[in-house]
Amino acid sequence: MRIETERFGSLQIDERELFLFPHGLIGLETLRQWALVPDPENPMVAWLQSASRGDRALAVISPRLFVPDYRVHVSRRSIESLQLRSDHRTYVLTTLAGTRDRLTTNLRAPIIMNLDRRMGCQVVTGDDQPMQFELPTTHQAASRMAA
Amino acid sequence: MLVLSRHRDESIMIGDDVVVTIVDIRGDKVRLGIEAPQSIPVHRQEVYEAIQRENRRASQTDPDATRDVRPAQEPRPPRDPRPTRRDN
Numbered sequence: 001m002r003i004e005t006e007r008f009g010s011l012q013i014d015e016r017e018l019f020l021f022p023h024g025l026i027g028l029e030t031l032r033q034w035a036l037v038p039d040p041e042n043p044m045v046a047w048l049q050s051a052s053r054g055d056r057a058l059a060v061i062s063p064r065l066f067v068p069d070y071r072v073h074v075s076r077r078s079i080e081s082l083q084l085r086s087d088h089r090t091y092v093l094t095t096l097a098g099t100r101d102r103l104t105t106n107l108r109a110p111i112i113m114n115l116d117r118r119m120g121c122q123v124v125t126g127d128d129q130p131m132q133f134e135l136p137t138t139h140q141a142a143s144r145m146a147a
Numbered sequence: 148m149l150v151l152s153r154h155r156d157e158s159i160m161i162g163d164d165v166v167v168t169i170v171d172i173r174g175d176k177v178r179l180g181i182e183a184p185q186s187i188p189v190h191r192q193e194v195y196e197a198i199q200r201e202n203r204r205a206s207q208t209d210p211d212a213t214r215d216v217r218p219a220q221e222p223r224p225p226r227d228p229r230p231t232r233r234d235n
Contacts, residue, residue: 023186026198066218103213
């Protein structure tokens with residue numbers, strides 16, 4: 001299928017590669033099918049692109065690359081929709097928001113994806129993780145050096 | 148808004164498959180037990196609204212903004228599994 005996106009132009013995506021989010025994302029409950037698209041410039045970043053709304057895409061990272069001791073504590077109930085089995089591979093991703101100078105990631109509401117079943121859901125962690133965890137960027141480092 | 152009075156351990160039913168039980172009452176804090184089908188997500192309202200705001204912020208992020216994100220520590224270079232041994 002072809003998705004006409006706002007950010008990446010026209011994307012050709014195999015429908016079998018799409019992830020089904022039975023509950024959508026929090027606040028975006030009606031958007032249930034998402035593609036995971038690599039960022040064209042930064043290998044640390046990917047985008048969850050809605051299959052039905054070309055103007056809806058969220059940047060995501062693998063939080064453990066930035067917060068090595070990050071653990072997701074959630075109830076079994078909240079991930080039931082993923083149909084996880086012990087031999088399934090999963091991704092834990094968190095959303096990015098902000099500007100080039102101050103970029104934050106939401107550690108409170110990670111997105112968990114079952115790569116084998118192509119299912120996804122956004123969960124709320126049981127512990128009090130920050131919703132705006134500030135990330136280091138090389139841009140910040142460069143402007144600090146210039147100052 | 149429908150307002151109902153309940154004692155501890157009493158419940159209300161919403162539809163035929165959601166049960167909300169008053170588990171405990173202490174001062175101004177009430178503990179609720181919620182039984183609902185897995186297809187109905189249950190969230191604390193203020194947390195739900197805050198995450199909704201964060202998701203909205205995330206969906207407005209410009210691709211340019213994510214260009215410089217890097218982990219603070221560079222990933223360790225891969226180690227040679229068979230280091231050369233120096234014999235002397």
